[in-house]
Amino acid sequence: MKHRIARLIEAQEPWAKPLGETAQGWLATAFARTRPAKDLLNGVWLGHPLHPLLTDVPVGALTTALLLDLAGERRAADLAVCAGVLGMAASAASGAADAVDAYGRPQAQATVHATVMSASLAAYVGSLALRAAGPASRTTAVALAMLGYGAMAAGAYVGGELVFRSGNMVDRHAWRGGGAKWRALDVAEVPEGQPVAARLESDRLVLVREGEMIHALHDTCAHAGGPLHEGQLVDGCIECPWHGSRFRISDGRVVRGPAVYDQPRFEVRRTEAGLEARLAPQSAD
Ligand code: FES
Missing domain, CATH: 2.102.10.10 (Rieske [2Fe-2S] iron-sulphur domain)
Known part of the structure; x- marks a missing residue:
């Protein structure tokens, strides 16, 4: 099972690589003019990548929204979806700042991760619009949110591969021991x-x-x-x-x-x- 998933992610490289390179070109141009903003989004000030910290917000908010939807707590569920969408937008900005410097396998994985997360975000934005339209479209709104949740979970899995299997944004000196010997x-x-x-x-x-x-x-x-x-x-x-x-x-x-x-x-x-x-x-x- 786990090997099949890893192979499925790797099989996306033929489209993910060129798409990622094009996106990196645009992002590099934008970030070249706003280097302090990029440092902020990378997490230089924090001494730790900002992206994994921000992703906790949508995962938490949208899990809460899912449970509230199932419980029929409409207003609270809508608020949780709003928080989740805002958290996803902030996570996307920090992820883009990290992905612009990725290359090779991490670059393709980052593109797959971003594409799946974008689909999830689109589903949630659609769900929010339907929620605002009134009770008649409620069932479709909740179904769309569930689809978005599934995509978010899949995207999070790919993000995990990117970090834990490919070592993207991991400190290259994480295993360096002490050793005070001259x-x-x-x-x-x-x-x-x-x-x-x-x-x-x-x-x-x-x-x-x-x-x-x-x-x-x-x-x-x-x-x-x-x-x-x-x-x-x-x-x-x-x-x-x-x-x-x-x-x-x-x-x-x-x-x-x-x-x-x-x-x-x-x-x-x-x-x-x-x-x-x-x-x-x-x-x-
Ligand atoms: S800045 Fe990326 S390897 Fe040094």
């Missing part, structure tokens, strides 16, 4: 003001020297794994070459999305044997 870096020197990649055993870091100070962050971008050492330095930050996330080189803080997680920071010291680094403790604030 380890040798494989570079002897770091030129001033220029990002340099360096091996720290199995890890790769990006190093930036400012005078005597050498800053080090993990080289794998927390958003989707971009190589930070190929990025450029902008206002004390390193900018990821893939989707433009910016991390402060002094402490790894994310200051621009789509990444919402900070970048692991490393301390660097000079010894007689050469440069060494270790994972820095995370600051509490």
Whole structure:
């Protein structure tokens, strides 16, 4: 059963991929002019993707509406549908901000998810219109809401695949352990003001020297794994070459999305044997 569902989602790729690419083109143009709004919708300010938080609103409201409809509580059910529709619109905006930077399998899955959720939203908007039209269309309104609920559940399943199977918007450093041991870096020197990649055993870091100070962050971008050492330095930050996330080189803080997680920071010291680094403790604030 579960494999059949996964295959069914994958089978949508022939139409989902081109549709997703077209939508991404439009969204990228819109978000390029409103970067702070995109950061807000990604959840950079929250340190966590905003989309899963917002989706709780329609799921809760529309489940409540379904039960109230079944109980014959018309006015309360209509209000719950209103809340659900507003929640769906807000969720769609945050989902679009995340999906614009997806590629490969996550991009196709995000398109399927968005398409099914749009069908659900359309059903609920239609249901609301019929509810407003009066008691004569009540049965159709409730039936449409039930269809919308089914589509929402299916869309939520695809959204789960997108995150839990494909790892979209998951912190690339989620499983990174502590480890305060100093380890040798494989570079002897770091030129001033220029990002340099360096091996720290199995890890790769990006190093930036400012005078005597050498800053080090993990080289794998927390958003989707971009190589930070190929990025450029902008206002004390390193900018990821893939989707433009910016991390402060002094402490790894994310200051621009789509990444919402900070970048692991490393301390660097000079010894007689050469440069060494270790994972820095995370600051509490
Ligand atoms: S991989 Fe997406 S911003 Fe770095």
